[in-house]
Amino acid sequence: MAGIRDVAEQANVSIATVSRVLSKPETVAEETMKKVMKVIELLNYQPNAAARQLRLSETTTILVVVPDITNTFFSKVLRGIESVAIENGYQVLLGDSANNAERGKGYLNILRQKKAAGMILLTAGIEAKIVEKIALEYPVVLACEYLEGVNVPTVSIDNVSSARKATEYLIHLGHKKIGLISGPMNSVLGRDRLKGFYQAMAQYNVKVEPELVQEGDFSYETGFNMMLKLLAYSQTPTAVFAANDEMAFGAINAAEQKGLSVPRDISIIGFDDIQFSAIFKPALTTVAQPAFQIGTKAMDLLLRLMTKQRFSKTKTQYILENQIITRDSCQKLSTISKRQM
Missing domain, CATH: 1.10.260.40 (lambda repressor-like DNA-binding domains)
Known part of the structure; x- marks a missing residue:
């Protein structure tokens, strides 16, 4: 067509x-x-309906707010959004909240001033009540993250089950001393991925060592620094789950700085499957999010809102599939060196 x-x-x-x-x-x-x-x-x-809506709109711009423009995961999501937007005669305006709620709220004025026909939030950093209020007046979709109790169309994966799956993967490889470098606890992604980790450890009766759970902020730097901290304990982990790929890269480099080989001495799994994961050395085993599809689905939903198409009252949250991509950064415990046994 x-x-x-x-x-x-x-x-x-x-x-x-x-x-x-x-x-x-x-x-x-x-x-x-x-x-x-x-x-x-x-x-x-x-x-299509979006084209018909142009008769009523003052602008063909849609606003996309990202929490951190330096995180390459969002580039795939943005490409998905833009592919659908352009096909329907819209252009994308990008706003970077830099993980700052006040800065994020500032972008809402673009909607209020009618400089954008709708908005896709790739961050849940703005207060729920503010998002809910703006969504009553303007078309708003939330992607990648979600806000509990807010009736706004949302597209994401199940971060709890995904983190549980990543932890189970390490357990099935025979690891029992498993460390976690989590995301920040003030973010829904950080809390959900921590929850999934604890669920898997409890399900398989694997003891969680409190000192082996460290909080990061999704940056390479905290991955590096938290890994150094994990390796400073007398009982160091044989495997580490880093709650995103950027922190996993930092963790690998920190381990190698300490003279350890990944995965021979320690296994590391990440989360997101950003493009660099496949070419990093060693290539990173990680949980892959369907980033491009998250973007296309979010833009499809925004088009439906902007053209006032009917939504099911019970169907506002859309959960997409994820998968573990196995590469070179993890291996069975039986093949790991004897340094910690």
Whole structure:
């Protein structure tokens, strides 16, 4: 089925011009309008609900707020969002909250000033009551993270079960002294992945050593520093679950700085499966989130909100599948060196 991009390319005009032909034909030169309409007829292009909404919107911009623009995980999510946005005649405006709730709230003014037709939040850092209030007035979707008790369409994976799966993977490899470098406890992702870790350890009757659970902030630096801390204890872990890939990279480099080999001396598993995970040395075993699909689904939901399509009252949270990608950073305990036995 032909899309708005196909019409624009064949008519040799911009997507915005096609949108104006569909929504505000009086603003388009007659010759250009005839050319575009001829291509629309030729391709049998059926303007979708988003295109019809352009008649009512003052802007074709949508706002996406990320918690940390330096975290490469979000680049895949953004590509997914933009692929659907462009196909439907929208452009993406990016805002970086830098993990600062006040800065994040500042972006809400873009909606209030009607400079954006809708918003996708890739962070749950803004207070729930504020998000709920703005969502009553404007189209808002939350992706990657969620807010408990807030009736806002949300797209994510199940972070508790995913972290449980990562921990189980290490347990099935024979590890019992397992460390965790968690995310920050003031974030839902940090709390959920910690919960999944504890659930797996309890399910398999593996003792949690309190000193082997350290809080990070999803940055490479805390992964490195918390790993040094784990290795300073007399009972060091044979495996470590880092709650995102950036911290896993830091943990691997810290271990190697201490003369340890990954995975020969210690196994490390990450979370997210960012692009660098496959080319890092050793290649990182990690929990893969369907980042691109999270983005496309979030934008699909935002389009439904902006075009006032009906939602099921009981279906506001969409959980996507995840999987463990096995690479080179983990191995069975029986093949690990005897340094800690």
